[in-house]
Amino acid sequence: MDIDVLRITGLTRRYGQVIANDGISLRVRAGEVVGLLGHNGAGKTTVVSQVVGLLKPGAGDIRVGGTDAVQAPAAARRHVALQPQAQTPIDGLTPRSAIEIAGRLRGLSVRDARAAAIDLAEELDIGPWLDRRALPEGSGLSGGIRRLTGFAMAVAAPTPLLILDEPTNDIDASRRRLLWDAVRRRGDLGSGVLLVTHNVAEAERIVDELVVLDRGRLVADGSPARLRGTQDSDLRLELQLPPDGADPSESDPHLPVLRRVRTGRRILLTVAAQDAAAAVSWATAQHADDRVEGFSLAPATLEDAYLALTAQPEPRDEIHLDTTSTHRETTDA
Numbered sequence: 433m434d435i436d437v438l439r440i441t442g443l444t445r446r447y448g449q450v451i452a453n454d455g456i457s458l459r460v461r462a463g464e465v466v467g468l469l470g471h472n473g474a475g476k477t478t479v480v481s482q483v484v485g486l487l488k489p490g491a492g493d494i495r496v497g498g499t500d501a502v503q504a505p506a507a508a509r510r511h512v513a514l515q516p517q518a519q520t521p522i523d524g525l526t527p528r529s530a531i532e533i534a535g536r537l538r539g540l541s542v543r544d545a546r547a548a549a550i551d552l553a554e555e556l557d558i559g560p561w562l563d564r565r566a567l568p569e570g571s572g573l574s575g576g577i578r579r580l581t582g583f584a585m586a587v588a589a590p591t592p593l594l595i596l597d598e599p600t601n602d603i604d605a606s607r608r609r610l611l612w613d614a615v616r617r618r619g620d621l622g623s624g625v626l627l628v629t630h631n632v633a634e635a636e637r638i639v640d641e642l643v644v645l646d647r648g649r650l651v652a653d654g655s656p657a658r659l660r661g662t663q664d665s666d667l668r669l670e671l672q673l674p675p676d677g678a679d680p681s682e683s684d685p686h687l688p689v690l691r692r693v694r695t696g697r698r699i700l701l702t703v704a705a706q707d708a709a710a711a712v713s714w715a716t717a718q719h720a721d722d723r724v725e726g727f728s729l730a731p732a733t734l735e736d737a738y739l740a741l742t743a744q745p746e747p748r749d750e751i752h753l754d755t756t757s758t759h760r761e762t763t764d765a
């Protein structure tokens with residue numbers, strides 16, 4: 433399918449002196465899951481708020497299923513379901529009643545809304561809590577069950593565009609896996625999904641496209657494979673430095689590094705598969721000389737590329753980026 437359910441062009445929004453969105457363009461097609469990534473404050477929620485008509489853009493165009501969402505936000509909203517970043521308020525309700533109400537508000541019959549609540553409880557493994565009441569101040573239901581209920585409310589009835597803002601917050605690892613599968617399934621069933629997340633490693637499994645924002649600007653977009661910017665066989669050599677340790681790979685010409693990212697005492701080096709043995713013996717020597725506290729070698733991931741793309745020397749001066757290639761040009765991510 434190649435139908436745009438969301439098309440954003442040149443979106444710009446300021447808060448006083450802060451440019452929260454600076455000329456952002458992106459599209460979500462029917463059947464596609466698009467991940468929107470970026471550090472805290474990158475501008476993700478500002479994009480979402482404008483798509484659903486909670487904020488007016490300073491400049492730019494937003495079309496939801498062909499409807500101009502800036503001129504006609506109420507009409508555009510009929511095509512969208514949103515799970516907001518904040519917990520959906522369900523105090524006084526059970527997950528079952530909250531999901532049924534959401535389904536009814538989206539036009540389902542009583543019978544279909546009831547069936548949707550049962551199906552979603554099974555899909556997300558929240559059956560044991562389905563009839564437990566959410567009470568004020570977070571009691572009655574855990575944060576994770578509330579978050580899953582919020583997701584179930586958003587998807588109770590299918591919509592052309594589904595927007596999920598950090599849907600996995602508070603959720604334990606096993607249910608997070610169920611949730612990622614449920615998100616992917618919504619795409620496979622024909623919705624376009626815009627997925628805001630910090631969880632690059634887990635999102636990589638289910639997204640078709642990624643858009644990376646950094647300080648209000650779009651810094652990269654494309655498929656996970658394209659953004660990874662490395663070959664499938666490339667490896668990540670991760671070094672753990674001692675406190676105040678210098679990165680020993682920076683000054684060593686014998687280690688062929690394709691990409692280097694530093695986050696605090698952690699150094700992520702991308703190396704080619706044919707250099708695996710050399711990388712391990714180099715790291716073993718560094719360990720023996722106490723220049724590194726530990727190291728590991730594993731397949732390169734999208735997270736390495738994402739950290740490189742969004743490295744922020746100021747004010748997060750603990751992150752340093754060096755993409756110098758010593759023996760092979762890397763694709764620009």
Ligand SMILES: Nc1ncnc2c1ncn2[C@@H]1O[C@H](COP(=O)(O)OP(=O)(O)OP(=O)(O)O)[C@@H](O)[C@H]1O
Nearest residue numbers: 447450451452470471472473474475476477478479
């Ligand atoms: N209501 C507001 N008033 C002033 N500045 C704001 C407001 N909302 C957001 N900002 C600023 O706009 C920028 C983008 O914020 P936004 O919430 O869109 O980022 P985000 O990528 O969603 O961050 P997070 O991952 O932390 O939710 C930040 O610098 C933020 O401080």
